[in-house]
Amino acid sequence: MKILVVGANGQIGKHLVKLIQNSGNHKARAMIRKQEQAAYFEDLGAETTVVDLESSIDEIAKAADGVDAVVFTAGSGPHTGKDKTIMVDLDGAVKTVEATKKAGVKRFVMISSFDTTREAIQAAPESFAPYVAAKHYADEWLKATDLDYTIIHPGGLTNDEGKGVVQAAIEVERGQIPREDVAGVIFQTLNNKTTIGKEFQIVTGNTPIEDAVKSI
Amino acid sequence: MKILVVGANGQIGKHLVKLIQNSGNHKARAMIRKQEQAAYFEDLGAETTVVDLESSIDEIAKAADGVDAVVFTAGSGPHTGKDKTIMVDLDGAVKTVEATKKAGVKRFVMISSFDTTREAIQAAPESFAPYVAAKHYADEWLKATDLDYTIIHPGGLTNDEGKGVVQAAIEVERGQIPREDVAGVIFQTLNNKTTIGKEFQIVTGNTPIEDAVKSI
Numbered sequence: 001m002k003i004l005v006v007g008a009n010g011q012i013g014k015h016l017v018k019l020i021q022n023s024g025n026h027k028a029r030a031m032i033r034k035q036e037q038a039a040y041f042e043d044l045g046a047e048t049t050v051v052d053l054e055s056s057i058d059e060i061a062k063a064a065d066g067v068d069a070v071v072f073t074a075g076s077g078p079h080t081g082k083d084k085t086i087m088v089d090l091d092g093a094v095k096t097v098e099a100t101k102k103a104g105v106k107r108f109v110m111i112s113s114f115d116t117t118r119e120a121i122q123a124a125p126e127s128f129a130p131y132v133a134a135k136h137y138a139d140e141w142l143k144a145t146d147l148d149y150t151i152i153h154p155g156g157l158t159n160d161e162g163k164g165v166v167q168a169a170i171e172v173e174r175g176q177i178p179r180e181d182v183a184g185v186i187f188q189t190l191n192n193k194t195t196i197g198k199e200f201q202i203v204t205g206n207t208p209i210e211d212a213v214k215s216i
Numbered sequence: 217m218k219i220l221v222v223g224a225n226g227q228i229g230k231h232l233v234k235l236i237q238n239s240g241n242h243k244a245r246a247m248i249r250k251q252e253q254a255a256y257f258e259d260l261g262a263e264t265t266v267v268d269l270e271s272s273i274d275e276i277a278k279a280a281d282g283v284d285a286v287v288f289t290a291g292s293g294p295h296t297g298k299d300k301t302i303m304v305d306l307d308g309a310v311k312t313v314e315a316t317k318k319a320g321v322k323r324f325v326m327i328s329s330f331d332t333t334r335e336a337i338q339a340a341p342e343s344f345a346p347y348v349a350a351k352h353y354a355d356e357w358l359k360a361t362d363l364d365y366t367i368i369h370p371g372g373l374t375n376d377e378g379k380g381v382v383q384a385a386i387e388v389e390r391g392q393i394p395r396e397d398v399a400g401v402i403f404q405t406l407n408n409k410t411t412i413g414k415e416f417q418i419v420t421g422n423t424p425i426e427d428a429v430k431s432i
Contacts, residue, residue, distance in 0.1 A: 056338055086302050086346040090353070091337065121307065122272055130302040137306070137353055144360070 001026045003190060004067040004105075006053070006060075006096050007074025009037045011159060012111065015183030016071065017046050023187070031063050053092035060099035069107035069190055070100045076131075085134045093138035097145060107196075108147045109189055111182065112139050114155050114174065114201060139199070150189050151199035154182045167205025168212040175203035188213035218243045219406060220283040220321075222269070222276075222312050223290025225253045227375060228327065231399030232287065233262050239403070247279050269308035276315035285323035285406055286316045292347075301350045309354035313361060323412075324363045325405055327398065328355050330371050330390065330417060355415070366405050367415035370398045383421025384428040391419030404429035 003020055007013045008030030020028040021044040030041040030048045038048040049063040053074055064070055072093055076084035093110070100108050116136040124132045142149050155175045162180030185202050188210050189195045195216050205212065219236055223229045224246030236244040237260040246257040246264045254264040265279040269290055280286055288309055292300035309326070316324050332352040340348045358365050371391045378396030401418050404426050405411045411432050421428065 057334070083301075083343070083346045085299075086306075086349050090302075091349045094353075118273070127299070130299045133302050133307045137310075 001068040001190065002029060002066065003027070004029045004031060004049075004064050004070045006031045006063075006070060006072045007111075008032055008041060008048075010073060010075065011179040012073045012157075012182050012186070014040060015162075015180045016073065016186050017041055018044055019183055019187045021046050026190070029063070029067060031060075053088055053095065057095045057098045057102060060095055061102040064099050064103035064105055067103070067105055069109065070096065070105055071109045071111070071186055071190070072096050073111040073186070075111075085130050089131060090134035090138050093135075094141045097138075097142050097147065100147060101145065106148045107190070108142065108145075108149045109186055110139065110142055110149060110151045111186065112151050112153045112199070114153050116153065148193075148196045150195040150197075152182070152185060152189065153199060153201040154185075155201070155203035157182065163204055164209060165204065165206055166202050166209055166212045167207065168200050168202045168216060170200055172201045172203050172205075177203050181209065184209040185213060192216070217241070217284040217406065218245060218282065220245045220247060220265075220280050220286045222247045222279075222286060222288045223327075224248055224257060224264075226289060226291065227395040228289045228373075228398050228402070230256060231378075231396045232289065232402050233257055234260055235399055235403045237262050242406070245279070245283060247276075269304055269311065273311050273314045273318060276311055277318040280315055280319035280321050283319070283321055285325065286312065286321055287325045287327070287402055287406070288312050289327040289402070291327075301346050305347060305350035306354050309351075310357045313354075313358050313363065316363060317361065322364045323406070324358065324361075324365045325402055326355065326358055326365060326367045327402065328367050328369045328415070330369050332369065364409075364412045366411040366413075368398070368401060368405065369415060369417040370401075371417070371419035373398065379420055380425060381420065381422050382418050382425055382428045383423065384416050384418045384432055386416055388417045388419050388421075393419050397425065400425040401429060408432070 009032050017028040020026045028046040041048045051063045076088040113135040116139050121132045155177045158178050160178040162178050225248050233244040236242045244262040246262050257264045267279045292304040329351040332355050337348045371393045374394050376394040378394050
């Protein structure tokens with residue numbers, strides 16, 4: 001399977017490309033914003049493609065040409081300017097969804113935020129609500145398509161070393177999770193067709209990632 | 217007909233409530249953010265309801281209880297903070313749409329921006345693109361419902377006195393239009409069921425508003 005990783009240069013993306021390349025049976029294409037970000041991925045033997053998420057659906061569709069799955073793990077993060085929140089977390093995600101359809105690719109894995117429900121927008125602190133809203137509308141857009149989607153809702157992200165064990169379910173108690181483990185969950189999600197059409201939350205837990213994803 | 221005007225305290229809203237109240241056969245309910253904004257509307261004999269667009273769908277649905285149509289003419293404007301762009305222009309609009317459905321009201325008139333197509337987002341200057349994106353997603357959300365909607369796309373808004381003559385069509389050349397004339401177009405849209413399921417652009421032109429809207 002060849003997988004386009006959108007937002008490859010983020011911490012989750014870097015871990016994910018490494019997992020894919022080291023798997024032996026899958027290959028990654030890293031979508032990056034700048035040519036100077038390519039070296040890390042080339043060292044892993046991965047393809048790279050330089051496309052900004054603020055470019056057109058057509059440009060992104062070209063990046064998705066010939067892959068079997070698209071993973072969206074780009075993010076402005078909750079602390080960038082609010083203009084980037086709408087242009088990257090919402091519009092960038094929607095354009096990637098539309099580009100995936102245009103490229104004729106069916107499988108799509110979305111890395112969302114922990115809780116993107118309507119209730120979560122209302123309950124969020126004022127500074128965080130726009131980010132939750134952006135992720136909410138991106139998730140809603142994806143769910144209205146006929147793509148083979150999975151939406152992953154990670155808890156608070158840390159840069160700790162991966163623990164390899166998680167808790168995964170439609171609803172879990174709020175907690176943290178290393179970015180490396182989120183990458184592990186994405187990788188297992190790509191391997192498990194049973195996750196298609198589903199969304200689930202993940203935090204650090206007691207179940208090996210492979211088993212936790214299989215149980216979804 | 218009783219009409220809930222969301223964003224009544226804006227210039228378009230104020231003109232619209234006046235038109236409705238002076239029509240003799242319609243009544244307006246002005247949705248305002250603060251009680252101290254009520255006097256203008258009470259002087260016109262209109263009902264008022266104090267609801268913030270950042271409150272819940274249920275709260276907004278209560279404001280729509282018993283009306284025959286909802287007009288969304290609220291806006292953070294393109295020059296407010298980008299957090300308000302997503303929370304008012306997108307999420308506030310979507311919540312109003314959902315509240316309208318919840319209240320069992322079918323007719324919905326959305327005041328959008330001049331061009332909210334995908335192409336317009338891509339072409340917009342960086343500072344304006346988030347606003348266009350917010351309006352795009354709000355319009356898309358509305359179109360995906362089974363409400364009896366009309367989406368009005370006015371040109372550049374001015375505070376000039378209304379001229380009473382406009383050009384209205386699916387696509388017109390970019391131009392300006394007084395807010396008072398936008399209110400006139402909304403009022404005639406409410407009177408014309410032929411506008412249901414349609415969207416159109418408006419700028420100042422040569423055709424009396426009533427005739428221009430009838431020709432849509």
